[in-house]
Amino acid sequence: MITVLRLGHRRFRDMRITTHVALTARAFGAKKVILSGEKDDKILESVADVAKRWGGGLEITYDKNWKRVIKDFKGTKVHLTMFAPSMTEKIKEIKAKKDSLLLIVGGEKVPGEVFQMADYNIAIGNQPHSEVAATAIFLHEYTNGAEFKTTFKDAKIKVDPLERGRKTVEN
Numbered sequence: 001m002i003t004v005l006r007l008g009h010r011r012f013r014d015m016r017i018t019t020h021v022a023l024t025a026r027a028f029g030a031k032k033v034i035l036s037g038e039k040d041d042k043i044l045e046s047v048a049d050v051a052k053r054w055g056g057g058l059e060i061t062y063d064k065n066w067k068r069v070i071k072d073f074k075g076t077k078v079h080l081t082m083f084a085p086s087m088t089e090k091i092k093e094i095k096a097k098k099d100s101l102l103l104i105v106g107g108e109k110v111p112g113e114v115f116q117m118a119d120y121n122i123a124i125g126n127q128p129h130s131e132v133a134a135t136a137i138f139l140h141e142y143t144n145g146a147e148f149k150t151t152f153k154d155a156k157i158k159v160d161p162l163e164r165g166r167k168t169v170e171n
Contacts, residue, residue: 001031001032001075001100001101002025002029002030002031002032002100002101002103002139002142003030003031003032003033003034003073003100003101003102003103004021004022004025004030004032004033004034004102004103004104004105004135005033005034005036005066005069005070005102005103005104005105006018006021006022006033006034006035006036006037006105006107006131007036007037007066007104007105007106007107007108007110007114008036008037008106008107008108008109008110009035009036009037009038009040009043009107010037010038010107010108011038011039011040014037014107014108015040015042015043017107017130017131017132018035018040018043018107019043019046019047020132021033021105021131021132021135022035022043022047022058022060023047023050024132024135024136024139025058025103025135025139026047026050026051026054026056026058027056027147027150028135028136028139028140028143028146028147029139029142029143029146029147029150030058030103030139031057031058031059032058032059032060032061033047033058033059033060033061034060034061034062034063034069035060035061035062035063036062036063036064036065036066036069037066037107037108039062039064040062043060044060044061044062047060048060052156053155053156053157054152054155054156054157055152055153055154055155055156056152056154056155057152057154066114067113067117069102070102070104070114070117070118071117073100073102074099074100075097075099075100075101075102076094076097076099076100076101076102076119076120077102077104077117077118077119077120078094078101078102078103078104078118078119078120078122078138079104079106079110079114079115079118079120079121079122080103080104080105080106080122080123080124080131080134080135080138081106081110081115081121081122081123082123082124082125082126082127082128082129083121083123083126084121084122084123085121085122085123086122086123086124086125086126087122087123087124087137087138087141090120090122091122091141091142094120094122094142095142101142103135103138103139104118105131105134105135106131107131122138124137124138155171156170156171157169157170157171158171
């Protein structure tokens, strides 16, 4: 199971980016997102509503104590940071573990302790970039592109793909 821990959320500054991290995590195979930092009921409700309508069974919760979340997690802990070796150097090793994954995604300045608590500190690139992009790229590689084949059986709304225009279908 894939869980994403969003560190250091700031309610007014990070609302859109945190929402997009959660939605990307859902679309790319995560089953749980844990929000840490400032509690934001609006994001919790919004993402839960998307998961309910679009399917996928994503659970989103809040936990102020990110240290406990990381410490208590049973499985592999991967911290996405631009200050680490490239993902390409460790992705095979991480995938070979075949256990639960905690993907740690920063917000405000990530505390140094996170680097020590993670099993892996992984960079998508060593230049400033979006947490959303890093989450998507890592999960794409980790799941071998499974998002392209994923359908959510519990979806109430689905996209009817068209070359031009937009169409959704309600179940």
